[in-house]
Amino acid sequence: xxxxxxxxxxxxxxxxxxxxxxxxxxxxxxxxxxxxxxxxxxxxxxxxxxxxxxxxxxxxxxxxxxxxxxxxxxxxxxxxxxxxxxxxxxxxxxxxxxxxxxxxxxxxxxxxxxxxx
Amino acid sequence: xxxxxxxxxxxxxxxxxxxxxxxxxxxxxxxxxxxxxxxxxxxxxxxxxxxxxxxxxxxxxxxxxxxxxxxxxxxxxxxxxxxxxxxxxxxxxxxxxxxxxxxxxxxxxxxxx
Numbered sequence: 001x002x003x004x005x006x007x008x009x010x011x012x013x014x015x016x017x018x019x020x021x022x023x024x025x026x027x028x029x030x031x032x033x034x035x036x037x038x039x040x041x042x043x044x045x046x047x048x049x050x051x052x053x054x055x056x057x058x059x060x061x062x063x064x065x066x067x068x069x070x071x072x073x074x075x076x077x078x079x080x081x082x083x084x085x086x087x088x089x090x091x092x093x094x095x096x097x098x099x100x101x102x103x104x105x106x107x108x109x110x111x112x113x114x115x116x117x
Numbered sequence: 118x119x120x121x122x123x124x125x126x127x128x129x130x131x132x133x134x135x136x137x138x139x140x141x142x143x144x145x146x147x148x149x150x151x152x153x154x155x156x157x158x159x160x161x162x163x164x165x166x167x168x169x170x171x172x173x174x175x176x177x178x179x180x181x182x183x184x185x186x187x188x189x190x191x192x193x194x195x196x197x198x199x200x201x202x203x204x205x206x207x208x209x210x211x212x213x214x215x216x217x218x219x220x221x222x223x224x225x226x227x228x229x230x
Binding site for chain 1: 160221
């Protein structure tokens with residue numbers, strides 16, 4: 001079964017400092033990887049994805065993520081955090097394999113990011 | 118505007134009283150799914166649908182039913198709700214199961230007393 005681990009329930013970072021939110025995954029075959037953000041009382045919003053190609057992917061709001069196949073990781077990063085980045089972040093994985101039973105999208109438990117002014 | 122619309126957004130109901138949470142998308146997406154979000158557990162998939170009349174169980178299907186009679190609609194049915202189904206529910210859709218971008222509804226807060 002596929003799975004996603006976000007080892008930190010909460011990440012605190014000072015405004016202007018770089019931030020990293022960690023994600024590791026387990027899936028059969030090649031992965032499709034995603035990051036979503038959830039603001040209070042809202043649905044999830046797509047940030048970025050890795051499908052194939054460059055290991056460093058850039059997304060919305062200045063976020064980027066690095067795919068590392070050997071470490072099965074897909075950490076979310078931003079060079080300079082803003083207070084408005086404070087939210088709940090979810091990593092998700094889906095198998096690129098198109099066989100039966102591979103159609104699920106599995107989310108991590110989420111990491112709460114707090115950017116301190 | 119591309120939208121996934123869920124109703125109701127907030128509901129308090131009693132144990133055993135059947136309820137349906139509707140979900141509708143206006144993007145002609147084939148793939149739709151339901152998730153529940155619980156503190157410390159993240160999002161867990163309940164059911165998904167590859168297309169009309171094609172549905173399958175996710176990770177936590179017990180106590181739920183779904184149907185996909187039309188492409189745009191994917192209702193979630195709780196035949197006999199129990200307190201452990203108190204949760205925040207999200208409907209989502211995408212162009213196909215391998216589509217990269219998934220659109221989420223705003224969520225439905227359900228409390229079963």
